[in-house]
Amino acid sequence: MATKYGIVAASQPLAARAGTLQLERGGNVVDAAISANATIGLMEPTGNGIGGDLFVVYYEAGTGKMYGLNSSGYAPTGLSARYLRSKDHVTMPQRGIYSVTVPGVVAGWDALRRRFGTKTFSELLAPAIFYADNGFPVSEVITRTWSNAVELFTQYPNAGKTFLIDGHSPAPGEVFHNPDLANSLRLIADHGKDAFYKGPIADAILQISREYGGTFTADDLAEFEPEWVTPISTTYRDWTVNELPPNGIGIAALLMLNIMEQYPLGEWGFHSAQALHVMIEAKKLAFADLIRYVGDPRFSDIPVESLLSKRLGSDRAKLIDMKKAARSVQPSRLDGFTNAEGNDTIYLSAIDKDGNIASLIQSNYQGFGSGLVPPGTGFMLQNRGALFTLEENHPNMLEPRKRPLHTIIPGFMEKDGVRIGFGIMGGFNQPQAHAQFVANIADFDFNIQEALEAGRFTKATFDGCDVNIESLVPEDVCRELSTLGHELTIVPPRSGTFGWGQAVMSSPTGVHFGASEPRHDGAAIPEMPPISSAGPRK
Numbered sequence: 011m012a013t014k015y016g017i018v019a020a021s022q023p024l025a026a027r028a029g030t031l032q033l034e035r036g037g038n039v040v041d042a043a044i045s046a047n048a049t050i051g052l053m054e055p056t057g058n059g060i061g062g063d064l065f066v067v068y069y070e071a072g073t074g075k076m077y078g079l080n081s082s083g084y085a086p087t088g089l090s091a092r093y094l095r096s097k098d099h100v101t102m103p104q105r106g107i108y109s110v111t112v113p114g115v116v117a118g119w120d121a122l123r124r125r126f127g128t129k130t131f132s133e134l135l136a137p138a139i140f141y142a143d144n145g146f147p148v149s150e151v152i153t154r155t156w157s158n159a160v161e162l163f164t165q166y167p168n169a170g171k172t173f174l175i176d177g178h179s180p181a182p183g184e185v186f187h188n189p190d191l192a193n194s195l196r197l198i199a200d201h202g203k204d205a206f207y208k209g210p211i212a213d214a215i216l217q218i219s220r221e222y223g224g225t226f227t228a229d230d231l232a233e234f235e236p237e238w239v240t241p242i243s244t245t246y247r248d249w250t251v252n253e254l255p256p257n258g259i260g261i262a263a264l265l266m267l268n269i270m271e272q273y274p275l276g277e278w279g280f281h282s283a284q285a286l287h288v289m290i291e292a293k294k295l296a297f298a299d300l301i302r303y304v305g306d307p308r309f310s311d312i313p314v315e316s317l318l319s320k321r322l323g324s325d326r327a328k329l330i331d332m333k334k335a336a337r338s339v340q341p342s343r344l345d346g347f348t349n350a351e352g353n354d355t356i357y358l359s360a361i362d363k364d365g366n367i368a369s370l371i372q373s374n375y376q377g378f379g380s381g382l383v384p385p386g387t388g389f390m391l392q393n394r395g396a397l398f399t400l401e402e403n404h405p406n407m408l409e410p411r412k413r414p415l416h417t418i419i420p421g422f423m424e425k426d427g428v429r430i431g432f433g434i435m436g437g438f439n440q441p442q443a444h445a446q447f448v449a450n451i452a453d454f455d456f457n458i459q460e461a462l463e464a465g466r467f468t469k470a471t472f473d474g475c476d477v478n479i480e481s482l483v484p485e486d487v488c489r490e491l492s493t494l495g496h497e498l499t500i501v502p503p504r505s506g507t508f509g510w511g512q513a514v515m516s517s518p519t520g521v522h523f524g525a526s527e528p529r530h531d532g533a534a535i536p537e538m539p540p541i542s543s544a545g546p547r548k
Contacts, residue, residue: 013536017524018046019512020358021057021532024146025050028137029360032129033537040068040127041134042360043368044119048138050356051115051389052191053146055173055378056155057435058356060194060206061391062374063111064118065254067241067422068126069429071365071516076422077126078254081118081236083111083394084306084411088225091400091408102398102408105162105381107224109393111414112234113206115372120203121236132199139199142192142388148180149531155506156180159377168218168383169390191388207231214384215391222382230411241422244318246271247452252422253444255314257306260419262441265296267448268323269330276453281483283490284332286467289449290477290496291330293442293469294339300441301472302341305405306413312405313344335475335495355418357433361514361522363537369420369431423448427518430458434527436509439468443509458513459525466508478507504529 011017016039018029029046033039043066051059064081094108103109123131148156157179163170172190173179180186197205205211212231219226241252244264251267253260269292278284299317316322322342329339355373373392374380380393397415398408406415421432421444430451434443443466450461465482475497479488488498501507510530515523524534 011534011536012521012523014363014520014522015539016042016360016362016537017514017522017534018042018358018360019514019524019526019532019534020046020050021356021510021512021527021530022050022053022149022152023531023533023535024141025053026358026533026535030535030537031137032134033362035133037129038127038364039360039362039366039368040122041129042362043358043370044123044127045134045137046358046360047119047370047372048135048195049141050358051372052138052142052188053148054152054356055390056152056159058372058374059389060115061113061379061389062372063114063392063394063416063418064370064372065258065416065418065420066118066122067252067254067369067420067431068122069367069422069431070126076241076252078239078241079118079121079236080239080254080258081114081121082257082413082416083114083234084413085111085395085398085408086219086224086226086230087410089408090410091402094400094408099400102396102400104376104396105393107219107222107380107382109396110224110380110382110391111394112230113392114234114236116198116203116206117234118236121238131202135195135199139192139195142188142195145185145187147183148186150182151506151531153180153182155377162377162381166381166383168385169378169381172383172388173378188388190386194387194389207234211384211387214387218382218384242314242318244268246448249423249425249448249452251448253419255307256304256312257413258416258419259300259304259438259441260421260444261304261314261317262296262300263419263421263444264318265299265323266292266441266445268318268320269295269327270445270449272324272327275449280450280454281465281487283487283494286483286487286491287332287335287494287496288330289446290467290469291336292327292445294336295326295329296441297438297472298339298341303344303405304415309409309412310405316344317342333494337475338473355435355437357420357435357510357512359431359433359512359514361431361516361524365516365522367422367429367431367514367516369422369433371418371420371433371435373418373435419444421447423451428515430513430515432458432511432513434509434511436468436506438470439509442468443511447511458515458523462511462513462525463528468508480508
């Protein structure tokens, strides 16, 4: 869809509408993004909420500047690899209190609002509070992912009390209320982020930490601050593609693109076996470097510049055998990691009438998160700590106050005055989906809606030739890939396997475009301009 005004694209239309409401009331794109995010945290708790983390790329049209916000939380004091090994853990716990890191969302909203927003928390959170009190009908895809967590809820009483209706997960169209979350949001509206990190919400987090044997301290919450960062980038077919730097994994999308650009994908054609083979092999090579080198840069040196060099991309591209899929690849010379397939995240993008763009992604990580709902709060704490490793001397080894390797990544690309804020969620699927989205535009000349709708592949593992491929890819192409050694699992359309995305775009003409992922329930909702009367006929 296209308009000269603002657009909010999200995986829940009511949440997108909450964002455009802020635009219609004089707010800007940051106001819209925060309001939409707060509302979708209520409506899609399977993927996000105020117990999770937040990353944003913000493009400021007036100055042409780009800003990155990393509001991912750290592990609590006292929680370390040595501590967990002393309790007989040989790998990171995937649920429960030891998987919980400090939630970054509310601090991220506060940082965004203070620097670039125009409205108060009371205004921004009003739609989410209304729907939490009065209820909303749960949409179809969300009910499917919600039902997958029923077993988790049975293990943690607060979770079942909060997220089940008379003992069952919501059916499509069933109305869900969350009065506890409404109360938490009111506290934030009245007292700002301190209500979450120092006030009654913090007290509830500390209470459940003590109850389950966690190591959280009051200072862990009170001292958390988000980090403003400079996006990293590469060029691809004259497009500049931007991601946020580590501890996020956006660098893997850029590594893939640096390898892919060594091959004539456009000449080979969309969904050609050659193009898909190169992209799948590029994924393996990029992820070998990702899991070897990336962690929290505040704890170890991450060789970002070396990894992003075009020379390295060229050297890595030469390792691709066009006649055979690689079963295993080695990282660049410049080891272990726990595979993860978390895919419960939301992504939303927004643009306002002035062309400012917010590319925002927010997540609890896996299926609601840790399983732990602080008493009386209405939200679940994330399990982002599950992505740490207990391996000694690894850049992603668990340490107190350290942030884990983080899968959620907002994207941004620009060329000749065209600017696109985009993202596709889905754990380690995300860099793969980003690279395919960029290629769809840069190599195959798709518009942003076509680029989202196009059939995708994803490889959840780091070794082997297994790969999931959407049935939108032609059968004869799948047969060719199989002859190269790729072990394909064909997945039907409209599944969550390949992630869900949104995009907005500004053009030099002043027209703005929005697109929403057809695999989900979402929509790109335009701002309605102020219209006082029909006026004279012209």
